[in-house]
Amino acid sequence: MSVTIFDQPDVQAFLREISGLDKPDGSPRAKQIIHRLMSDLFKAIDELDITPDEYWAGIAWVNELGIAGQAGLISPGLGLDHFLDLRMDAQDAALGIDNKTPRTIEGPLYVAGAPVVQGHARLDDGRDTDGQLLLMHGTVFNDAGQPVPGAQVEVWHCDTRGFYSHFDPTGVQAPFNMRRTIIADQQGRYSFRSILPNGYGVPPGSPTEKLLFALGRHGQRPAHIHFFISADGQRKLTTQINIAGDPLVNDDFAHATRDGLVPEVVEHGDAASIAAAGLEGPFA
Ligand code: MBD
Ligand code: FE
Incomplete structure (x- = not known):
């Protein structure tokens, strides 16, 4: 059963919290970018109903990519x-x-x-x-x-x-x-x-x-x-x-x-x- 929670106020508050939006320290630009990217990611998980197994397979791939030093290689591949x-x-x-x-x-x-x-x-x-x-x-x-x-x-x-x-x-x-x-x-x-x-x-x-x-x-x-x-x-x-x-x-x-x-x-x-x-x- 697929549920969507993205628009709930507590999820929106949670996104502000992880991005440090209401904290005085840090970089405003970093906060702005991370808030947007994390919002888009949360929304994608919700709307595509990305499962935990799919999510953890993605994390394993990111680790593999980093160990191989290939962030700069997949970047042009993804346009x-x-x-x-x-x-x-x-x-x-x-x-x-x-x-x-x-x-x-x-x-x-x-x-x-x-x-x-x-x-x-x-x-x-x-x-x-x-x-x-x-x-x-x-x-x-x-x-x-x-x-x-x-x-x-x-x-x-x-x-x-x-x-x-x-x-x-x-x-x-x-x-x-x-x-x-x-x-x-x-x-x-x-x-x-x-x-x-x-x-x-x-x-x-x-x-x-x-x-x-x-x-x-x-x-x-x-x-x-x-x-x-x-x-x-x-x-x-x-x-x-x-x-x-x-x-x-x-x-x-x-x-x-x-x-x-x-x-x-x-x-x-x-x-x-x-x-x-x-x-x-x-x-x-
Ligand atoms: C290359 O040689 C290259 O030029 C690019 C853009 C990506 C991978 C290998
Ligand atoms: Fe080349």
């Missing part, structure tokens, strides 16, 4: 990271800001402190020999469309097995493999060589995967490369590109693919083709 992006986009639009390169989520696998390189960098250490050579170049522009000399381009991606350095379960990658901070030249240009990454999958058997499977979903991402773009006096851009042609390019468990972030990939058969495209020089 929260993308939702924050959509809200920032809407704020920008309301301010009349037109972002030429869309933002998209950071994800949980950035590591600060990558080697700093001027102009052109090699990202990979050459040990992942399954990877196809990847050459990328670009220019950082400000809001007014002018190049930004000395802009900082932080770039990171995974290897052909979908593993990121610092998070590699096989432990074979050196620190900062496939992670660099590139300082753009006087014309705002940067370039790098690396290998084409493959897609990423959440760890098999992990609490993140278990929840996604319970929802009938998968935990895979298409091949992608992450960027932070920053410069003095400029707002930082967090974004990614996807590798065109990946079958999952529009089926990303982390919901990060966006229009404008799937650049054309040009395949070069040989060195002569690379040279003809003007990609020699720093890439040699």
Whole structure:
């Protein structure tokens, strides 16, 4: 038999009590947020008639998630990271800001402190020999469309097995493999060589995967490369590109693919083709 008690005055008073709403100490903002979240949770338990067994299964899962350090992994899987992006986009639009390169989520696998390189960098250490050579170049522009000399381009991606350095379960990658901070030249240009990454999958058997499977979903991402773009006096851009042609390019468990972030990939058969495209020089 299902009962609902949410609207009873004693339950409402209880919610105020657990949130410290009537206590002088603590943070007003923390109280406001917790009061709202706990109210929504109590209401959901009531309306969905969530059983104690279901509730305790949820608690066990939260503990497992924490032990695995995967709060930052299920967050994009449940769309929260993308939702924050959509809200920032809407704020920008309301301010009349037109972002030429869309933002998209950071994800949980950035590591600060990558080697700093001027102009052109090699990202990979050459040990992942399954990877196809990847050459990328670009220019950082400000809001007014002018190049930004000395802009900082932080770039990171995974290897052909979908593993990121610092998070590699096989432990074979050196620190900062496939992670660099590139300082753009006087014309705002940067370039790098690396290998084409493959897609990423959440760890098999992990609490993140278990929840996604319970929802009938998968935990895979298409091949992608992450960027932070920053410069003095400029707002930082967090974004990614996807590798065109990946079958999952529009089926990303982390919901990060966006229009404008799937650049054309040009395949070069040989060195002569690379040279003809003007990609020699720093890439040699
Ligand atoms: C990733 O590589 C990633 O970019 C995101 C957003 C989530 C999990 C793994
Ligand atoms: Fe990633």
